[in-house]
Amino acid sequence: MSKKILAAFDGLKYSEGASKYAIELARVTDSLLVGVFIQDMRYINFTYAYTWDQPFVDLTAIESSQKEERAKIDLNIKLFHEACQEKGIKHKVHLDKGVPLQELMHESAFSDLIVIDSHTSFFTVGNHSLSPFLKDFLADSHCPVLIVPHSYSFFDKAVLCYDGSPSSVFAIKAFSYLFPQLCDLKTIVVSVNEKTTNHLKDAHNFKDLMHTHFTNVEYEILNGDANTELLKYLRQNGENAIVVMGAYGRNIISRMFHQSVSNNVIKEVNTPVFITHQ
Numbered sequence: 001m002s003k004k005i006l007a008a009f010d011g012l013k014y015s016e017g018a019s020k021y022a023i024e025l026a027r028v029t030d031s032l033l034v035g036v037f038i039q040d041m042r043y044i045n046f047t048y049a050y051t052w053d054q055p056f057v058d059l060t061a062i063e064s065s066q067k068e069e070r071a072k073i074d075l076n077i078k079l080f081h082e083a084c085q086e087k088g089i090k091h092k093v094h095l096d097k098g099v100p101l102q103e104l105m106h107e108s109a110f111s112d113l114i115v116i117d118s119h120t121s122f123f124t125v126g127n128h129s130l131s132p133f134l135k136d137f138l139a140d141s142h143c144p145v146l147i148v149p150h151s152y153s154f155f156d157k158a159v160l161c162y163d164g165s166p167s168s169v170f171a172i173k174a175f176s177y178l179f180p181q182l183c184d185l186k187t188i189v190v191s192v193n194e195k196t197t198n199h200l201k202d203a204h205n206f207k208d209l210m211h212t213h214f215t216n217v218e219y220e221i222l223n224g225d226a227n228t229e230l231l232k233y234l235r236q237n238g239e240n241a242i243v244v245m246g247a248y249g250r251n252i253i254s255r256m257f258h259q260s261v262s263n264n265v266i267k268e269v270n271t272p273v274f275i276t277h278q
Helices: 016-029 042-052 060-087 100-108 132-140 166-178 203-213 226-237 259-268
Strands: 004-010 032-040 091-098 113-117 145-148 157-161 186-193 217-223 241-245 273-275
Touching (some): 004 060, 004 100, 016 032, 016 060, 016 145, 032 100, 060 091, 100 113, 100 132, 132 145, 157 166, 166 241, 166 273, 186 226, 217 226, 226 241, 226 259
Parallel strands (some): 004 032, 004 113, 032 091, 113 145, 157 241, 241 273
Antiparallel strands (some): 145 273
16 A cells, blocks of 8 residues: 655755655655655744844845745755656655744644655754754654665665564554565564563564564564663664664653664664654
8 A cells, every 4th residue: 555755855955865765665665755845934034024124124135045045945856856757756746835843743744654864954053963853853743754864775674673662562563554565674673671681571472463564573682771782783783774763752751762762873873763653
């Protein structure tokens, strides 16, 4: 069954990585791909509000800047159209003007998945940590989100992060429902125990679920600090993988895969990360 997949872009910064990952997923699932190009109007609206009461203000420079922005957005939309047409992907384009977080939140209510570049920030500059825009969006999105690197790399396996919590199981189920075509990939379930043990929480029930949805499953039980061990494992084994994580919502407490762990994975591991919450 086809899906509605969104590729979200800062209208001024086209991401080839987000475009290529979204196109590949749309191709595999025979889905409709919608390119959402967001024009951040906060600065423009503030500028007009400020200059409205100022005498002798020449608005020519502001209007010229707006035209330059629109020309750049139009070029990025053209690049997206051409990339989709080259792969024969059913696609549409939305140009959303307004406050970026509000625009994308609204779009997420009507989507099965949103693909977005991990560098998306809308004016946020400085260090290389996850932007406040992405943190807020991940916490409140109405659909699963795939955070992808700036450059595309072919994926041939899935790494499912499991800590025994309902939220981690929910993310794994959501991934399998959205992408049954990917359930034949090599699938590795990774869990971390603080104590030295190979115990997998609720192993019988969990393995029944896994083998119902996935055809090629392996289990990797690590020991130690969850953040440290998971990052170490993904740095060594995350190449050409899609990582699945849950428990990003603001009000969800997860023993293992909470926001700080997810943020570190996205920031430090160069691989797409599928995140959703209940």
